[in-house]
Each structure stands twice: as structure tokens, then as C-alpha cells.
Amino acid sequence: MEKTNEHRAVFALSEYEHRIAGTRSRMAEAGLDVVLCPDPSNINYLTGYDGWSFYTPQVAVLAADDDLPVLITRLMDVNTARMSSMLPDDRLIGFPESLVHVDGDHPMRFAGAWLAEHGYGSARIGVDFDAHYFSPAGLRALQSALPGAVIVDCGRLVNWVRAVKSEAELAVMREAADLADRVMQTAVETIEPGLRQTDLAAAISAAQYRGTDDTGGDYPAIVPLIMTGEGTSAPHITARETRIGDSGATVLELAGVRHRYHCPISRTIHLGPPPRRITDTLKVVIDGMLAVTSELKAGNRAEDAHAAWRRTAEPHGITKASRIGYSVGLGYPPDWGESTISLRRDEATMLEENQTVHLMLGIWNEDWGVSVSNVIRVGASAGEALVTFPMDLVVK
Amino acid sequence: MEKTNEHRAVFALSEYEHRIAGTRSRMAEAGLDVVLCPDPSNINYLTGYDGWSFYTPQVAVLAADDDLPVLITRLMDVNTARMSSMLPDDRLIGFPESLVHVDGDHPMRFAGAWLAEHGYGSARIGVDFDAHYFSPAGLRALQSALPGAVIVDCGRLVNWVRAVKSEAELAVMREAADLADRVMQTAVETIEPGLRQTDLAAAISAAQYRGTDDTGGDYPAIVPLIMTGEGTSAPHITARETRIGDSGATVLELAGVRHRYHCPISRTIHLGPPPRRITDTLKVVIDGMLAVTSELKAGNRAEDAHAAWRRTAEPHGITKASRIGYSVGLGYPPDWGESTISLRRDEATMLEENQTVHLMLGIWNEDWGVSVSNVIRVGASAGEALVTFPMDLVVK
Numbered sequence: 001m002e003k004t005n006e007h008r009a010v011f012a013l014s015e016y017e018h019r020i021a022g023t024r025s026r027m028a029e030a031g032l033d034v035v036l037c038p039d040p041s042n043i044n045y046l047t048g049y050d051g052w053s054f055y056t057p058q059v060a061v062l063a064a065d066d067d068l069p070v071l072i073t074r075l076m077d078v079n080t081a082r083m084s085s086m087l088p089d090d091r092l093i094g095f096p097e098s099l100v101h102v103d104g105d106h107p108m109r110f111a112g113a114w115l116a117e118h119g120y121g122s123a124r125i126g127v128d129f130d131a132h133y134f135s136p137a138g139l140r141a142l143q144s145a146l147p148g149a150v151i152v153d154c155g156r157l158v159n160w161v162r163a164v165k166s167e168a169e170l171a172v173m174r175e176a177a178d179l180a181d182r183v184m185q186t187a188v189e190t191i192e193p194g195l196r197q198t199d200l201a202a203a204i205s206a207a208q209y210r211g212t213d214d215t216g217g218d219y220p221a222i223v224p225l226i227m228t229g230e231g232t233s234a235p236h237i238t239a240r241e242t243r244i245g246d247s248g249a250t251v252l253e254l255a256g257v258r259h260r261y262h263c264p265i266s267r268t269i270h271l272g273p274p275p276r277r278i279t280d281t282l283k284v285v286i287d288g289m290l291a292v293t294s295e296l297k298a299g300n301r302a303e304d305a306h307a308a309w310r311r312t313a314e315p316h317g318i319t320k321a322s323r324i325g326y327s328v329g330l331g332y333p334p335d336w337g338e339s340t341i342s343l344r345r346d347e348a349t350m351l352e353e354n355q356t357v358h359l360m361l362g363i364w365n366e367d368w369g370v371s372v373s374n375v376i377r378v379g380a381s382a383g384e385a386l387v388t389f390p391m392d393l394v395v396k
Numbered sequence: 397m398e399k400t401n402e403h404r405a406v407f408a409l410s411e412y413e414h415r416i417a418g419t420r421s422r423m424a425e426a427g428l429d430v431v432l433c434p435d436p437s438n439i440n441y442l443t444g445y446d447g448w449s450f451y452t453p454q455v456a457v458l459a460a461d462d463d464l465p466v467l468i469t470r471l472m473d474v475n476t477a478r479m480s481s482m483l484p485d486d487r488l489i490g491f492p493e494s495l496v497h498v499d500g501d502h503p504m505r506f507a508g509a510w511l512a513e514h515g516y517g518s519a520r521i522g523v524d525f526d527a528h529y530f531s532p533a534g535l536r537a538l539q540s541a542l543p544g545a546v547i548v549d550c551g552r553l554v555n556w557v558r559a560v561k562s563e564a565e566l567a568v569m570r571e572a573a574d575l576a577d578r579v580m581q582t583a584v585e586t587i588e589p590g591l592r593q594t595d596l597a598a599a600i601s602a603a604q605y606r607g608t609d610d611t612g613g614d615y616p617a618i619v620p621l622i623m624t625g626e627g628t629s630a631p632h633i634t635a636r637e638t639r640i641g642d643s644g645a646t647v648l649e650l651a652g653v654r655h656r657y658h659c660p661i662s663r664t665i666h667l668g669p670p671p672r673r674i675t676d677t678l679k680v681v682i683d684g685m686l687a688v689t690s691e692l693k694a695g696n697r698a699e700d701a702h703a704a705w706r707r708t709a710e711p712h713g714i715t716k717a718s719r720i721g722y723s724v725g726l727g728y729p730p731d732w733g734e735s736t737i738s739l740r741r742d743e744a745t746m747l748e749e750n751q752t753v754h755l756m757l758g759i760w761n762e763d764w765g766v767s768v769s770n771v772i773r774v775g776a777s778a779g780e781a782l783v784t785f786p787m788d789l790v791v792k
Contacts, residue, residue, distance in 0.1 A: 052618055052632040055528075055730035076718055076760055080630040097718045101735045103551065106526070130502070130533035132451075133730070137526035137549065153533065155499065198612035202605035205615075209598035209635065216594035216637025219601075222448055223615045234476040236448040239605065241612025322472055322493045333729035334451035334529070339497045364472055 007086035009048025010259045015168050016086050019045055020062065020069070022161040027064055030154055033123035034063045034115065036142075038134035040332040042158040044260060047071055047087050051080035054133050054332060056100055057107040063120065072111045074100065108138040112145025121146060126154025132334065159340045163327050165354045169261065170377065173329065173356055176263035177375060177386035179217050179256025183207045184265050184389045187224075187254060191396065193246040193271055197226045201239035204254055211258070218257040221331035222264075225253040232369040235362055247272030251362070251371045255336060261329055262336035264358050265387050266373040269394040279393060281318065282370050285361045286391045288312040289372055292324065292343070292359055296376045296383030302347035309361070310345075318363065323347075325359040328375055351378045356386070403482035405444025406655045411564050412482050415441055416458065416465070418557040423460055426550055429519035430459045430511065432538075434530035436728040438554040440656055443467055443483050447476035450529050450728060452496055453503040459516065468507045470496065504534040508541025517542060522550025528730065555736045559723050561750045565657065566773065569725065569752055572659035573771060573782035575613050575652025579603045580661050580785050583620075583650060587792065589642040589667055593622045597635035600650055607654070614653040617727035618660075621649040628765040631758055643668030647758070647767045651732060657725055658732035660754050661783050662769040665790040674766055675789060677714065681757045681768050682787045684708040688720065688739070688755055692772045692779030698743035705757070706741075714759065719743075721755040724771055747774045752782070 007013060023046065027035055037060040043049050046060050046069050058073040068091060071081055075094030082092060095110040115121070125146070127134065130153075143151055165173060186207040191200055204224040211217035226239045228250040235253075244250060253266040268282060288309045295308040309324050325343035328336055341349050341357060360373035372391045376383040403409065419442065423431055433456040439445050442456050442465050454469040464487060467477055471490030478488060491506040511517070521542070523530065526549075539547055561569060582603040587596055600620040607613035622635045624646040631649075640646060649662040664678060684705045691704040705720050721739035724732055737745050737753060756769035768787045772779040 050634065051630070052621065052634055052730070055618075055733070076631055079760070080633045083627065083630055083633065097740075100719065101722070101733075101738055129536070130531045132531075133528065134531055135526045135528075136530065136532050136535040139532040140525070196612050198605045198607060198614070201615070202602040202613075205605055206598040206602035209594045209601055211594060211637070216592050216635075217598075218594070219597070219619045219634065222451075225448065231479065234447070234479055235472050237476045237479065238446065238448055238615065239612075241607070323496065326497070334448070337451070337497075342497055344493075364475070 007048070008083055009086040011048065011168050013086055015166060016046065016048065018166060019161060023062060023158055024064060026157050026161060027126070030126060030157065031124060032064070032126040032154060034061060034120050034125045035154060035157060036061055036125060036127045037158055038138065039128065039131040040133065041330050043071065045158060045162055045330055047085040049081045049085040050260060051077055051084060053077040053080065057133065057138050059108070059111050061115065072114060106137055106141035109141035109145045112142040116146055120149065122148040124150045124152065126152055126157060128155060128157065129153035156340050159338050162329060162338055163340050163355050164352050165329060165356055169329065170354060172258050172261045173263060173375070174386060175215050176256045176258040176261045179208070179211050179215065179258060180254065180263040180265045180387050181256070181389045182212065183254050183256055184252070184267055187252050188269060188394050191244060191250060191269055193244060195244045196241050197228065197239040197244065198241050200226055200244065208255070208257060215258065218260060220255045220257050221262060221333050221336040222255065227251040227369065230367060233364055233367050235364055245271070249274070249278055249368065249370065251369060253371065253373070260331065262331050263375045263386055264328060264336060264373060265389060266360060266362065266371045267389065267391070267394060268370045268372065269396060271396055274393060274395060278370055281363055282372070282393045284313055284316045284318050285363065285370060285372050288361050289359065289374065289391055293376050293383040293385060296351060296357065296359070296378050298351055298353040298378060298380055300351050302341055302343050302349040302351065303345060305343045306345050306347065320361070320363060324361055325357045328356055328358040353378055353380055403444070404479055405482040407444065407564050409482055411562060412442065412444065414562060415557060419458055419554055420460060422553050422557060423522070426522060426553065427520060428460070428522040428550060430457060430516050430521045431550060431553060432457055432521060432523045433554055434534065435524065435527040436529065437726050439467065441554060441558055441726055443481040445477045445481040446656060447473055447480060449473040449476065453529065453534050455504070455507050457511065468510060502533055502537035505537035505541045508538040512542055516545065518544040520546045520548065522548055522553060524551060524553065525549035552736050555734050558725060558734055559736050559751050560748050561725060561752055565725065566750060568654050568657045569659060569771070570782060571611050572652045572654040572657045575604070575607050575611065575654060576650065576659040576661045576783050577652070577785045578608065579650050579652050580648070580663055583648050584665060584790050587640060587646060587665055589640060591640045592637050593624065593635040593640065594637050596622055596640065604651070604653060611654065614656060616651045616653050617658060617729050617732040618651065623647040623765065626763060629760055629763050631760050641667070645670070645674055645764065645766065647765060649767065649769070656727065658727050659771045659782055660724060660732060660769060661785060662756060662758065662767045663785065663787070663790060664766045664768065665792060667792055670789060670791060677759055678766050678768070678789045680709055680712045680714055681759065681766060684757050685755065685768055685770065685787055689772050689779040689781060692747060692753065692755070692774050694747055694749040694774060694776055696747050698737055698739050698745040698747065699741055701739045702741050702743065716757070716759060720757055721753045724752055724754040749774055749776055
């Protein structure tokens with residue numbers, strides 16, 4: 001592949017510089033010389049890199065005294081990084097094939113050695129100790145190569161930078177929302193009595209990739225979840241070859257995805273006349289969606305949004321043990337959530353404008369359930385739903 | 397959901413008992429009282445549990461002094477475990493919602509406390525310290541709840557049990573292979589000049605779920621990889637909205653998936669008349685596939701298979717830095733590989749009958765590449781390809 005001076009990431013360089021500046025600011029607060037990102041979402045956020053290489057360890061390195069990050073990934077994936085990141089070639093470091101799935105050595109030992117060789121042997125280095133794709137063996141290998149460094153758990157430092165979306169990110173999120181509306185429409189049109197769940201998933205999955213004539217989709221960080229029949233009590237069940245029943249409820253949780261940005265959406269569909277318990281519960285859920293959305297405004301706390309839900313639901317005897325929403329955006333399997341903001345009781349996180357949360361009122365009872373969810377942009381005076389698909393029960 | 401006495405996992409109880417016995421045997425060799433499995437593939441292998449809950453920590457617990465495993469997962473996912481695992485209800489333990497994405501506590505602290513309460517407070521406990529979905533924070537939380545226990549890295553202990561497939565597993569792998577042939581056929585029929593990569597991925601993804609009228613498919617642990625144009629040098633690039641060129645090579649790496657068992661397959665397609673470098677290289681690659689397949693027999697070592705490749709390729713000046721294959725089967729994102737057997741130089745692993753390896757001769761040059769791969773069952777006297785799709789360059 002020829003070298004190019006123009007980077008080929010999704011966003012302008014200024015967007016990545018903005019993200020790097022935001023990360024630096026938190027690094028300074030935390031007294032860190034270096035932050036390491038093993039999570040593909042954070043790697044993409046800081047560099048643009050997008051490839052399915054996260055099944056072997058990899059890490060983005062951002063040093064306080066350097067202007068751009070460095071990416072350390074598997075040697076065979078460096079070309080993918082050249083084709084998707086904004087980093088110049090000399091910042092793409094490939095670890096050798098001999099480190100792939102071997103006993104007694106580890107790619108993070110290589111990363112640690114690189115850091116030691118580049119002047120960070122006695123640095124204070126932050127890593128999210130609970131990041132996906134960062135293992136205890138990886139930490140040990142890193143420590144072994146950096147005996148003079150202080151390696152600390154910096155928590156969700158980069159994830160918190162991600163929480164507030166830029167205008168450029170919001171534009172992509174709105175494209176994802178448009179795709180989400182269309183994917184849900186495809187699902188609603190496709191579902192019918194006797195259809196195998198896997199055939200419904202086939203239609204949904206194709207629609208996710210297809211997008212529109214102008215806007216190609218992307219694969220979701222969570223596969224289509226089809227909760228049908230007794231499965232409506234099982235929120236993370238995946239498609240089986242079992243057939244949709246002749247009547248009854250199906251809850252769908254899907255996403256529109258654009259450039260790895262997710263707009264999840266869930267809706268409840270009922271084949272045949274719905275029972276009262278479903279229509280009654282869904283009415284409360286929709287009222288709850290509206291009440292919470294209006295409280296998703298800058299200056300409120302996460303718990304204020306939860307309180308709005310309780311005020312709506314409790315008079316009807318409806319409770320929900322799990323959180324009602326979480327920060328959403330850029331994501332790779334296994335999650336489109338950002339592991340930062342959770343909308344729940346006693347959660348003091350202050351909401352800021354242009355955060356995006358997946359507000360999900362899924363009521364999972366012992367043997368039945370309903371769910372409605374939207375992605376809401378936190379606004380100055382109220383939240384804004386990014387999707388337009390009606391929240392009502394779809395009766396077919 | 398009503399309690400049921402009949403378990404609802406994919407395989408008969410005797411199959412899981414066989415797996416548990418195999419694990420126990422390795423536990424005894426390693427002097428372990430308990431093995432903990434945080435990896436969803438190992439959890440599924442030992443219990444049948446199948447749900448998209450692995451974005452929060454979870455663990456299967458197998459104790460040497462107990463007859464069946466215990467599954468500790470998020471409370472809202474217990475119903476999915478009831479619907480998919482062979483475990484009785486009293487072995488499904490839900491950790492509370494208050495542990496999801498919080499600072500200062502962790503689901504693995506809950507798991508550790510459960511172990512302490514059930515008599516394993518001073519046990520010798522093995523965990524794969526390099527497992528996907530097991531973080532340094534998870535290990536620390538586990539240790540904090542089990543101060544009297546010895547927690548050791550047991551490596552790929554359960555993965556190694558998985559390496560040799562039972563007859564029941566081979567039957568499912570053969571169904572996956574049949575789906576792989578069909579999915580590749582769909583891809584070859586769909587690809588055409590000017591098609592967006594995302595539209596090709598849509599057709600592939602739908603075919604993966606759809607399977608046949610008799611056999612529903614499942615989602616793949618690795619999304620369809622479409623390497624086209626310059627992307628043929630980028631082995632783990634995912635589908636973009638960029639269009640397929642009017643002429644040139646496309647490498648596809650796909651899988652047929654049945655009940656989470658994977659049969660990956662890769663083929664090279666050329667639109668328009670192929671250049672000599674592609675036809676010549678592919679001829680050597682196919683000769684290599686045949687030569688290696690015949691060496692994938694019980695009693696050979698992994699390096700013997702690699703030597704067969706070198707004997708075929710080196711006279712033609714073709715080399716490949718990366719391994720040429722790896723153990724494959726049950727999988728969840730991010731990988732369908734089992735992280736055990738690697739076919740490469742100096743790899744002394746002895747091959748056993750009914751291991752299944754993804755033999756992949758991907759030649760990734762600086763700006764072009766070709767690839768052919770098959771899943772091969774290690775046989776008594778030679779390997780057996782599970783797929784039937786011709787290996788030749790597809791010219792369209």
C-alpha cells in the first residue's frame with residue numbers, strides 16, 4: 001500500500017485533536033504521564049482505527065508530552081490501521097506474530113518494552129483495569145516490562161471524555177438514528193406468526209448493514225435481540241430457530257449503526273389482540289419515557305431522571321430493579337454502552353448537554369415483559385429523542 | 397417462567413458430563429479445587445448457557461467436590477440461563493443490579509463472596525488470567541473476597557478440553573460447514589462491480605442467520621470480513637460503504653454458525669481477468685492446503701503441518717509470517733478460535749483425532765493478498781475438510 005499524507009479516518013483531524021485535548025485534561029487532573037487504551041472503542045475514539053483485531057491484545061498510547069497517540073497492534077493489522085486511522089505510519093507499531101496465543105510471552109510485554117524504550121520507563125501510567133480486552137495476564141506482562149513505572153487504574157477516563165458528543169459525532173449519531181428507524185420498520189414488517197427467529201434476525205441484520213442508498217450501515221456491537229413468547233422475560237437472549245408464536249408479545253432490541261456509532265431502539269410488538277396487562281403496562285412505560293426524556297437536561301443529575309420514572313410508575317405498582325438508561329455511542333462488541341453514566345436511584349452524575357443516553361424502560365417480569373427505548377440527547381432544557389419511530393405497542 | 401425438570405441446552409446431559417469429566421481430569425493434574433470460567437465459550441461448553449450477557453462479568457464455577465457447575469451471572473440474565481443451560485435453577489446465581497458498572501464494587505467480588513460462603517474460602521482456584529472478559533479489576537475483586545484462597549492462572553485449561561470434539565459436536569460442526577458452503581455461495585453470487593461492501597455484508601449476514609429450511613443459523617463470533625482492492629492487504633478490515641471495484645480481487649472470510657459452533661471459510665474472488673501473480677500464488681496456496689490437510693493427522697505435531705506448507709511454498713518464494721491455522725469451534729465475539737493449537741514452526745503440540753482446525757493460508761502482501769481456508773478435522777490417517785466449496789479462484 002502506498003503511503004499517503006492524507007489520513008483516512010472518519011472525522012477531521014481537528015475532531016481527534018479535540019478528543020486528545022479532552023483526554024489530556026483528565027490525565028493532568030489524575031497526574032498521569034501516559035494513558036493506555038486497550039478497549040477498541042477508546043482506540044477508535046482517539047485514533048480512528050477500525051478493524052476486527054481486538055481478539056488479540058492491542059493498545060493506544062497517549063503520552064502527555066507527545067502530540068499524537070501511538071497504536072500498538074498485531075503486525076498483520078497495521079495495514080488496516082493505515083487505512084482507517086488518522087495516525088501517520090511511524091505511529092503504527094506492529095507486534096510480531098510470535099506473540100499471538102503463546103505461553104510465556106504476551107503482546108502487552110511488547111507494549112511495555114516499547115514504552116520503556118521511548119522514555120516512559122519511570123512514568124506514571126494509567127490504564128482502565130476493568131476495560132474489555134485487558135486481562136490480568138496483560139497487566140502482569142506490562143508490569144514486567146516496566147519495573148520502574150507506576151501503573152495505576154485510571155478507571156473510565158477516556159470513556160468519560162466520550163460521554164459528551166461533539167457536533168460531528170451528533171451528526172453521525174443522527175444518521176445512526178435514521179438507520180435505527182428503518183431497521184425497526186423492517187423488523188415490524190417482517191415479523192409474522194410462524195416465522196423462525198433466525199429468519200427475523202436475518203432481515204434485521206441485513207437492514208443494519210444495508211442502511212440507505214446514501215448511508216451504508218455497520219455491524220452492531222450487540223446482535224439483534226429478539227425476545228418472544230416466554231423469552232420476553234429474558235432480556236439478552238439471542239435469535240433461536242424456534243418459531244414466533246401465532247399470538248403473543250415480542251420485544252425487539254436493535255440498533256442503527258453508522259461508523260461504529262450506535263443508536264439502539266427497542267419496541268414491543270404483539271401478534272393478535274394484546275392482553276390488558278401488556279397494554280396497561282406499556283401505557284405507563286410510554287408515559288415514563290416522556291417524563292424521563294423531559295428531565296434529561298443539563299444540570300440535572302442522573303438520579304433526577306430516575307425519580308421522574310418512579311413518579312410515573314410507582315402509582316401503578318410498576319417497579320424496575322435495573323437501571324433505566326446508560327451512556328451510548330461509539331462501540332465494539334460486546335457493548336454499545338460506554339460504562340459511564342447510569343440512570344438509577346442515588347446516581348449523582350451531573351448531566352451535560354450533548355451527552356447521549358439509551359433510555360430503556362424494559363420491564364422484565366417472571367414470565368413476560370415489555371420494553372420501549374430511545375436514544376436521548378441531553379438538551380439545555382429537555383432531552384431530545386433521536387429516533388422518530390412511534391413508541392406505541394405495534395399490534396399486528 | 398415455570399420451572400422445568402427437563403434441561404433445555406443444545407446437547408444431552410451426558411455430553412456435558414463428559415466435558416465436566418474432561419475438565420476435572422485436568423483440574424486434578426493441576427491440583428485445583430475449583431476452576432472459574434469467565435469466558436462465555438467455556439461457560440457455554442460446561443453448562444450450555446447462551447445469552448448476550450458477557451458485557452458484564454460472569455463466571456461458571458466448577459468445583460472438584462461438586463457434581464455440576466454453578467453459573468454466576470447478572471440477575472436479569474438468570475431467565476436466559478434457565479432457557480438455555482442444563483443447570484437446575486438452584487445453580488443459577490444472579491448478582492444484583494447495583495453491581496453493574498459501579499465504582500468501588502464488582503460482580504467478581506460477589507462471585508468471590510459466593511465461593512467463600514460455600515466452603516471454598518481456602519481453596520486452590522484456577523482462572524485463565526488471559527481470558528476474554530476477565531479484567532485485572534475482576535481478579536482484584538475476586539482476591540479481595542477470598543483472602544484465604546490461592547488464585548492461580550490455570551491458562552487455557554478448559555479451552556484444551558474443548559480442542560477434541562465429541563461425535564455430538566462434530567455433527568453440529570458438520571451442520572455449520574454445510575451452512576458455510578451456502579453462505580459462501582451466496583457471497584459469490586452477490587458480489588459484482590460497484591456493489592457497496594456493506595450491501596455484500598448484508599447478504600452474507602442474512603445468509604448466516606437464515607441457514608436452511610431445516611437448520612437455522614446463528615451469529616458469527618467474527619463479522620464477515622470483506623477484503624477488497626487495497627483492502628486485500630488488510631486481513632481484519634470490516635465492511636465499509638466503499639464500492640467493490642470494477643475489477644480486482646476480493647478475499648472473503650466468513651463462517652457458517654450452528655449453535656455457536658463455527659466453520660470459517662475463506663475464498664478469493666476476482667472480478668475480470670486475474671493477473672498472473674494472483675493465479676500463480678493461489679495455485680501454490682491450494683497445493684499447500686492439500687499438503688497440510690494430509691498432514692493433519694493424529695500423532696503428528698502442529699509443526700509437521702507447518703513444515704508441509706513450507707515444503708510446498710518455499711520453492712516458489714512464498715512465505716507467510718503468521719501461523720497457518722488454529723483450533724476452532726464454539727465461540728463468542730471476539731473470536732471463533734480457541735486460543736490453543738496454533739499451526740506454526742516449532743509448535744510441538746501433538747495433534748489428536750477429532751480436533752478441528754481452521755487451516756488458513758492467507759498471504760498478506762504489502763498491497764495485495766489472496767487467501768483460502770477450510771476447517772479440517774484431524775483424522776487418524778489424514779485430515780478431512782468439512783466444507784465442500786471448491787478452493788479455486790472464483791473468476792466472475
